[in-house]
Amino acid sequence: MTTTMTLAKALGAGLRRAMTDDPSVMVLGEDIGRLGGVYRVTDGLQAEFGPRRVVDTPLAESGILGTAIGLAYRGYRPVVEIQFDGFVYVAFDQIVSQLAKMRARTLGAVTLPVTIRIPVAGGIGAAEHHSESPEAYFAHTAGLRVVSVATPQDAATVLRQAVACDDPVVFFEPKRRYHVKGEVDPDVDLATADPMSAARVAAHGDDVTLVTWGSQVATALDAAVAASDEGVGVEVIDLRSLSPIDHDAVAASVRRTGRLVVVHEGPRQAGLGAEAAATITERCFEFLEAAPVRVTGHDVPYPPAKLEGHQVPDLDRILDGVDRALGRVALPARAQRTEVGA
């Protein structure tokens, strides 16, 4: 049954459904029990499922991940909440060297179905380490799956899919979209739902393919509306899965539009925009009318709140990217030279 709820509530509803479906699902993290999480995603879960299934942990992210691995080793299906994106790095070894590699290390004997929920990205005026976009680190690691949701319905459905997946999944939640409302059915049949590895066409258009995910999907859709006012059809693709990336869906669109813009909040250098642009160039070279364009965060530490508007791509920067893909130069030449030393 469909209900109107926020993206944060939809995540909670998805978790509740996953815990109901499978008694081996446990939720672990900081402040997730009595408080319900700093964003209230796990609100009410401890009261409903008890402190042994919704576990407040000490403030130690490596400890949370390492013990989640042990629980999964034992047969549990842990869902771990990392409170903020910038806090995940102290757990990096447990994620990259342990969680991601354990299956290969044990020749398939050990399955670790751990889901790591991470609020991601900026635009909320937060303190340092609360606004980062670390997707590329995890997408670079074999053995992990990485997803990023943009809508309340996907929040519920993809989270359930991630929890049900036998592989470890890094699950990114766009924190500045937590309060956006939408129609959500938390009980959709996972067998018939689109797989979480599949991209979603969020808006149709024939002139430019605009690829993004998570927090930037809404801005990209705004850009598509603005562009259509000028007669430009922008096709917005919400990747949803960042590892693996559904390059087939992007390629199918680019073969039609001949132009590609990739938008993400994380830094440009070795970001997923580079991966998408390179792969599409390899696959669709003869279909491209222009070089792929990246609209991304700058290669700087995430700036203080009063400056974050310059870091997070906004409507104007995305439209500028669309213009560049269309060969409409909107900026002075200097601003377009992105080569080092140019």
Next chain:
Amino acid sequence: MPSTMGSKARVDPSRAGTAREHEAGERTSTPAVHDDTDTGAPAGTDDVRRLLDRTGARHPDPALDRWLADVDAGDEAAETLLRRMYADMVVSRRLDAEATALQRQGELALWPPLLGQEAAQVGSARALRDDDFVFSSYREHAVAMIRGVRPEQVTPVWRGVAASGWNPYDVGMATPQVIIGAQALHAVGYAFGILCDAERDPGRVPDGGTAATVAYVGDGAMSQGDVSEALLFAATWSTPTVFVCQNNQWAISEPVSLQAPVPLAERGTGFGVPGVRVDGNDVLAVLAVTREALHRARTGGGPTLIEAVTYRMGPHTTADDPTRYRSTEEVESWRRRDPIERYAAWLRARGTLTDAVEQEVRETADRTAAELRAGCLALTDPPASRIFEHVYAEPHAALAAERDAYADYLATLGDEAPAEAEGGAR
């Protein structure tokens, strides 16, 4: 009840050299100073719990002895267990020597010898039940053998033909962990799972209490944040976990004084984990303290940290040259505290170890070493396609495409690269 736990280990300035002293090259004491005057303890380690001194004399200790009632029963079962532990130590030392030889002969890429640590490993591992689960580092070959890992399953990792040699669930022991200390958290998480299982289904808890996990770590690992976090999580959740720290005095070239200004057994106290410092070269004492710690773990008493004071007689690995950082005198002083000789002397004196038994054990050791060698030499290089296996549990189209593309590439090389044949691309 009498307890061996929580004994106040003193800060001993003779062994607790500070890091600054070490860096300044003013190391006036090695981590375990040589001392031949006492009953076998290196100076600074005389606060360890011990039952057998280095001459093989047994000293009474009621708090430890009560955990060895079966050992001291004088019946056939006791004799069997005592001989088994002797065989465990002799066979594991023989396996270790064979593996070291295989590395020197170019058959193994690397080997981390356990020489000198037989009692610490055998005494602790023989305290375990089948339903317990071990998360070890990479030097616990005797523990693996006791858990049921076969000789031919030990070498694939060290020969470089596979990422692991056994299924952890078959033997109740995870495969070797190379990241120092990372496994301690896995042991605590697994133990938390045991606890949750027991609460959900109390009827299935065995008579002796729940299963437990053992985290084997070294003195170097005690400096890792993961081990501190593991101690904390274990204490907070009161998990059935025993931390066995084999303090073998050296983390490659770094002496334990660099990791621990105070005895490692005290490391858990602030986290709420009681510690016990035991002579790691005394198999009976290690067995006793591990049994007590496991009993606490199984019956709701929570975790324990055991520091087994021992010595790494060999190099860190076959790639290491320990003569660059430690003296012959130090090594010789520990050779006089050999764990097998001490135990054998006691067994001989009480009539458990006869020439016939010794001969039988030696033959078993040679036979097992031959199995290790044969198993190692029979290993073939895997096909190239192996690298793409078991990366994901569920279908992964992108990786499958990558695998196929690489196979196509290898096929273009024709006879030069037997892609899928044994021998593989190198």
